[in-house]
Amino acid sequence: MKQILHQMVQGMIYFHSQIQDREKSKISNQKSAIKNGFASYNLPVPTKLGPQPVSASRVSISQLMEPAHANLLGNVHGGHIMKLVDEAGALACMKHSRQRVVTVVVDRMTFKHPIKIGDLVTITAEVSYVGHTSMEVEVSVEAENPTSRQRWHTNTAYLVYVALDEKGKPVPVPPLLPENDFERQRMEQGAARQAYRLTQDEQTELQRSAKK
Numbered sequence: 001m002k003q004i005l006h007q008m009v010q011g012m013i014y015f016h017s018q019i020q021d022r023e024k025s026k027i028s029n030q031k032s033a034i035k036n037g038f039a040s041y042n043l044p045v046p047t048k049l050g051p052q053p054v055s056a057s058r059v060s061i062s063q064l065m066e067p068a069h070a071n072l073l074g075n076v077h078g079g080h081i082m083k084l085v086d087e088a089g090a091l092a093c094m095k096h097s098r099q100r101v102v103t104v105v106v107d108r109m110t111f112k113h114p115i116k117i118g119d120l121v122t123i124t125a126e127v128s129y130v131g132h133t134s135m136e137v138e139v140s141v142e143a144e145n146p147t148s149r150q151r152w153h154t155n156t157a158y159l160v161y162v163a164l165d166e167k168g169k170p171v172p173v174p175p176l177l178p179e180n181d182f183e184r185q186r187m188e189q190g191a192a193r194q195a196y197r198l199t200q201d202e203q204t205e206l207q208r209s210a211k212k
């Protein structure tokens, strides 16, 4: 009996020390993650991912517009919405590629309706086209007055992000899998939009160097 009790106590001590070791290593990992910046970036990334459906990249952010978001006219500052749009776009690309990403292009952003303080803004983003290392995202902004329940689609924008490896170099992203005709068509149009952006960029560079 004494021996069984002794074995049980030993077992419990061993179990306890295992838990302590695991907790210690968890805390040390968290500390190094905080020291090195974004914790989630330190997680291992699967090297080769197969085609990813558009829906897997979908992200939705909702935020109540507060006085701190106001411009001098008392409406919501456009820059605040642009920041949310960029964040939602980046998140969609991170979900698609499972890599860190940077913004390369923000296509035209037109604000069709003012957004008021007290409105609930919902930003939805999904990857619409991918190249080799770049991803185009369609981001849509809606504002809702929570009391009247009136909703407005205030703008849609396309942004391009590039996935980067740990050294900050562009890294290939998984192919995009459209799941319906709308997504297929948008993806084809995305290739045309990207070609247009690159041509525009080249022309701007030529004009800039001609000015010197």
Ligand SMILES: CC(C)(COP(=O)(O)OP(=O)(O)OC[C@H]1O[C@@H](n2cnc3c(N)ncnc32)[C@H](O)[C@@H]1OP(=O)(O)O)[C@@H](O)C(=O)NCCC(=O)NCCS
Pocket: 102, 103, 104, 105, 130, 131, 132, 133, 134, 135, 160, 162, 168, 169, 170, 194, 197, 198, 201
């Ligand atoms: C993103 C970055 C690393 C790309 O570097 P780069 O030397 O141009 O790399 P590449 O030429 O290999 O281009 C990478 C991809 O970006 C795309 N790209 C580059 N410039 C582009 C432009 N003006 N428009 C659209 N796509 C563009 C390329 O077509 C390529 O896509 P692909 O691999 O799908 O064909 C570099 O431009 C950068 O660091 N930019 C700053 C990003 C940043 O800091 N953003 C936040 C701003 S505050």
